[in-house]
């Protein structure tokens with residue numbers, strides 16, 4: 307079956323004003339954040355090659371994976387809770403797919419090719435230059451938009467300044483190319499099919515929502531039997547429904563569905579049909595026939611929402627605790643490769659280690675290294691440990707003992723800085739005693 311192209315009509319109304327504002331704040335967050343700097347470092351950057359994340363003045367390294375896990379779980383359960391309470395609120399107001407289609411792609415299309423009726427006529431018309439140049443202009447605008455959005459998306463990972471000034475790695479620009487191609491195909495052609503066939507979130511709607519979740523619904527009892535204005539009233543004024551069958555709700559729907567046929571899985575809860583019908587019905591002196599409603603009224607506090615809420619509270623508490631107790635250093639110690647122990651000319655036994663200290667703060671620091679419970683006849687030699695802001699230092703540590711207690715002595719290295727403390731268990735080897 308060939309695809310029915312969806313030509314949406316423009317619409318104004320209270321929910322579209324909410325869209326404008328949420329769209330403005332989401333885009334400001336998406337486009338501006340990669341350019342923000344805190345203490346000379348990116349305010350937010352997910353630096354995958356260096357396996358570290360800059361977040362508002364702190365640096366999280368691979369050993370802080372717990373933060374990533376907690377953040378992802380919080381995002382996941384927030385989505386579950388929002389879906390259980392308000393249905394596809396995310397799809398309608400937060401999803402980048404909806405955001406860019408509604409805020410850029412469709413306005414650009416309308417500006418270049420005209421309103422719905424004109425666009426439909428142009429789509430049917432023979433291929434002539436007077437229509438062709440508009441199509442070329444539209445696709446060029448979509449290509450520019452796709453590159454701008456892709457550059458912004460990759461800026462979150464590669465850093466905005468290096469990426470936009472041509473100083474990022476080749477891999478970063480390859481990613482921009484791949485994203486741009488995908489986004490261009492989406493803007494120019496795929497559009498609502500992404501929600502219908504590819505989006506995994508849409509596939510899980512049935513499992514995530516219940517009869518108490520909000521959906522967009524047509525008031526059958528008020529609207530039916532529908533009919534052209536006057537026709538129904540003339541037939542039977544007492545039983546005529548309020549719907550005048552103007553099909554405005556269908557014309558504005560980006561998913562190409564008729565909500566009067568009942569709840570449909572394709573509906574992304576964008577409320578364009580609500581605004582359209584409210585506008586039409588206001589002229590009839592009647593309230594709108596389409597609204598956000600649960601399939602059956604249910605209390606907000608029900609087992610599903612309480613469970614999601616409790617889990618979310620626990621996860622947020624754990625994340626806050628982790629952030630509050632996040633140490634400024636991350637240290638590890640290992641025996642120097644290829645060495646076990648050495649008997650020096652003076653008879654002392656020497657073990658050599660490599661100490662690695664990661665500075666997870668945005669200020670340079672110095673670390674002091676010591677060994678707990680070091681015997682009197684032992685020597686610790688370690689060069690000064692200076693670590694750049696958000697940097698790593700690896701230094702050799704030499705420990706000598708004249709007469710170890712046995713073949714293996716258990717000990718604990720301590721690393722202290724202004725903002726952090728680490729205790730590192732290790733062993734001192736003295737041979738097969």
Ligand code: SF4
Nearest residue numbers: 559573574576577579
């Ligand atoms: S039916 Fe209404 S709420 Fe659902 S996608 Fe269409 S316009 Fe948006």
Ligand code: SF4
Nearest residue numbers: 549550552553555583
């Ligand atoms: S916009 Fe309202 S009145 Fe017009 S067809 Fe849709 S439900 Fe009926």
